[in-house]
Amino acid sequence: MTVSSTHCCKNLRPEAHAPRRRLALLLALVWLCGLLGLPAPARAQAPQDISEMALERTPEGLYLNASLHFALPELAEDALYKGIPMYFVTEAEVVRERWYWYDQPIAQAVRHLRLSYQPLTRRWRLNVSPVPFDKTGLGVVLGQNYDELADALAAMQRIARWKIAEPSAVAPDTVYDVQLRFRLDLTQLPRPFQIGALGRGGWSLTLARSQRISLEPAR
Structure with missing residues (x-):
């Protein structure tokens, strides 16, 4: 009886792509903030x-x-x-x-x-x-x-x-x-x-x- 590793590879595939999905989500949020006109990250504040x-x-x-x-x-x-x-x-x-x-x-x-x-x-x-x-x-x-x-x-x-x-x-x-x-x-x-x-x-x-x-x- 031959044991196939195909199912094991399918189970690991979502975890391998998780960092890419998180990066894509982050980029989408940045794009949405720019679309809504939200301010960019705060600049270094000069003394006031x-x-x-x-x-x-x-x-x-x-x-x-x-x-x-x-x-x-x-x-x-x-x-x-x-x-x-x-x-x-x-x-x-x-x-x-x-x-x-x-x-x-x-x-x-x-x-x-x-x-x-x-x-x-x-x-x-x-x-x-x-x-x-x-x-x-x-x-x-x-x-x-x-x-x-x-x-x-x-x-x-x-x-x-x-x-x-x-x-x-x-x-x-x-x-x-x-x-x-x-x-x-x-x-x-x-x-x-x-x-x-x-x-x-x-x-x-x-x-x-x-x-x-x-x-x-x-x-």
Whole structure:
């Protein structure tokens, strides 16, 4: 009687092809994620903070200098290259400390930034305004073109002599707390982007720093 090994080979064949099937399934999932527009694997995150924060009191008012360090969220950068402008808000608040009661807000300054990319010219444009942007473009007080995204971001990350309080609002030999915040303003994005960005980490960008200072008399 002859014993055949044919049945044994048939039993082993599914196990031999299992790694290939798992690889095919993985590739199918990757393709499906790309089809649905899901983000690619996260890039290495650059440091995000505010450094070199300093204030200068002059007879004209209180001025703020600071350096921001951040990288654009991956999804925001992708949207920029598709011609969708991104909006940012920088806020500074001066609070007077009071040991006998709640701290007292005495001054606040806000400026809005709009970063856009023109695919035809391949140039970047940065606009700065003290009020939110509208469709008419009113309120834009500064506009600058850049050849590279890195140059536009460098301009956004540098705050130089920004007036955040009038001279009458602050007094010498008084302790103040200056709070600086910078964020990506999702509320000004087109409605579909607002819905898609809700709760997704690929759109998150928020920086904040608080510094306690005692002002010297103006020079």
